[in-house]
Amino acid sequence: MLAEYSVLLIGAILVNNFVLVQFLGLCPFMGVSNKLETAMGMSLATTFVLTLAAASSYLVYNFILEPLGLGYLRTISFILVIAVVVQFTEMVVRKSSPLLHRVLGVYLPLITTNCAVLGVALLNINKEHDFLQSLLYGFGAAVGFSLVLVLFAAMRERLAVADVPQPFAGPAIGMITAGLMSLAFMGFAGLV
Amino acid sequence: MGWLADYPLAAAVLALVALGGVFGALLGFAAERFRTEGNPIVDQINAILPQTQCGQCGYPGCRPYAEAIAAGDAEINQCPPGGEAGIQALADLLDVEPKPLDAEHGEEAPVKSIAYIREDECIGCTKCIQACPVDAILGAAKQMHTVITSECTGCDLCVEPCPVDCIDMIPQAETLKTWHWPLPDPAAGRVEVIATDRLRDRAA
Numbered sequence: 229m230l231a232e233y234s235v236l237l238i239g240a241i242l243v244n245n246f247v248l249v250q251f252l253g254l255c256p257f258m259g260v261s262n263k264l265e266t267a268m269g270m271s272l273a274t275t276f277v278l279t280l281a282a283a284s285s286y287l288v289y290n291f292i293l294e295p296l297g298l299g300y301l302r303t304i305s306f307i308l309v310i311a312v313v314v315q316f317t318e319m320v321v322r323k324s325s326p327l328l329h330r331v332l333g334v335y336l337p338l339i340t341t342n343c344a345v346l347g348v349a350l351l352n353i354n355k356e357h358d359f360l361q362s363l364l365y366g367f368g369a370a371v372g373f374s375l376v377l378v379l380f381a382a383m384r385e386r387l388a389v390a391d392v393p394q395p396f397a398g399p400a401i402g403m404i405t406a407g408l409m410s411l412a413f414m415g416f417a418g419l420v
Numbered sequence: 421m422g423w424l425a426d427y428p429l430a431a432a433v434l435a436l437v438a439l440g441g442v443f444g445a446l447l448g449f450a451a452e453r454f455r456t457e458g459n460p461i462v463d464q465i466n467a468i469l470p471q472t473q474c475g476q477c478g479y480p481g482c483r484p485y486a487e488a489i490a491a492g493d494a495e496i497n498q499c500p501p502g503g504e505a506g507i508q509a510l511a512d513l514l515d516v517e518p519k520p521l522d523a524e525h526g527e528e529a530p531v532k533s534i535a536y537i538r539e540d541e542c543i544g545c546t547k548c549i550q551a552c553p554v555d556a557i558l559g560a561a562k563q564m565h566t567v568i569t570s571e572c573t574g575c576d577l578c579v580e581p582c583p584v585d586c587i588d589m590i591p592q593a594e595t596l597k598t599w600h601w602p603l604p605d606p607a608a609g610r611v612e613v614i615a616t617d618r619l620r621d622r623a624a
Contacts, residue, residue, distance in 0.1 A: 288439070297428070298435050305439060312443040316450050323454035 233364055239420050240368025246344045247376045248406075248413040253344030257377055258402060260335065262388075267381035271374030273335045275367070278345050281306075281313045282366025285349035286359055299353075306349040314340045344373055380409060462490045468509045470501045476526045495519065500526035533591040534572040535579070539564050541586035548578035548587060 246252045253274075260270045285306045293299055318336045322329045339345060348369045352362040383405055392401050466486040477498035479485040488494035489510070496510040497519040504521065511518035537548070537557070544562040549555075556572040559565030579587045 292435060292439065296431050296435055298432055301432055301436065304436070308436075308439060308443060312447060315447055319447075319450045319454045323456055326456075 233360070235420050236361060236364055237368040237371075240365050241372040241375065242413070242416040243419050245372040245376060245413050245416075246347065246369045247373055248410040250347070252347040253342050253373055256338065256342055257373075257380065257406070258399070260338075261377055261381040261384050261402075264378065264381045264385055266335075267377045270335045270338075271377050274339055274342065274345075275370035275374055277310075277314055277317055277336070277339045278348060278370035278373070279363060279367045280317065281310045281345050282348050282352060282369075283359070283363045284313055285309045286352055286357070286362040289353055290359075302350065302353060303346070306346055310345050310349070311340050344369060376409065376413075380406065383409075462486050464513060465489050465510065468502070468506060468513065469499060470506065472501045474501060476500050478525065489514070495522065497522045498525045533574045533576075533589040534569050535567045535574070535576065536588045536590045537565055537567055538586040538588065539566060541584055543584055545583055547581040547583065551578045551581045553577060 240246075244250060247254065247257050256270055256274070261267050285302075288305055288309050289299070289302055293301055293305060314336060318329075321336070348366050352365055355365075357365055384402060387401055387405065396404070462483070463486075466483050469482040469486055471482050473481045475481065477485045477494065479488055479494070485494060485499065489496060496514065496516065497507050499506055500521060502510075504518075507521065508518050535556075542559075542564045544559060544564060546559065546561050546565070548565060549557045549559060553575060554571055554573055556568045557565050557578060558568060574589065574592075576589050579585075579589065
């Protein structure tokens, strides 16, 4: 039982990493990775929202859509669920921890459009995960996202001062680095 | 629920509307339950500021400036768009002495005004027509004169020569029709490329 869950977690974090293997959530990956500090903020916010959204979209699908035979409405319903979770999280965080709100502030609304969040919710349905598995899968996906985002941000901070040839400077070298990272993550392929 | 299965379209619409309704209610409840009490004095200060978000005060927008004033970190005279009137209002609100606008943060843009001739007092001397640099005044000798508002630049050169003082400068609110690009600031483009030991007289 425990082994099964840990395999699921490792699989979501490393082997089927959402960013570098499944290519989901690439826009925040490229967009918020210029500074390590902002990457950390984005990672924290995404972890929180992704886990919560995975759980609540599981509940919505299995207790509302599935009994009514409305499984085909899952995409639009999940978008709704994610938007609500993000809004709700922002309100709670603003009230309970102004400090955390200042750190996460701008990144919270951005998560609504992060396709990894919707991807996790839909994959949970496709893979027929139960509630705990959905929760873990969401958490694992978020940890994997955070891991590569922070790694990538750290590399881009180094790249910013490196002597990059003019045609490759800026986003171009960022893309190449991301591709190399993706290649490196292929090394995990046989792990589970 | 059985009858719903016969009408899949109705079921879909109902389910989405119900979901939206429940989530809306949840968010509405959360907005009430987790309402944060802002600092009311900040809101009052923010209401006075012109909301141009220009950043000339040195803060990233009007609200941060309002917060800085409330915290005592900023003076009330750092807002050029608000001008003297804004400083006066802030001074009244905070019960402090009004100060002149801090020149370090910029100068108050003069309110654009245009000339208006009180026509029944005009004697038709044509002196203002000769003074007007843009030919914005219409009239002839011994005939009543008037100002073409769309041509008037508000230079007030016509006020002085009028022998009967029948010309007023009326401030105009800026509208989309009257807005123009601001003229370039001649000082901004000047770069000092030649080393000099002369005191910088334009630093102030």
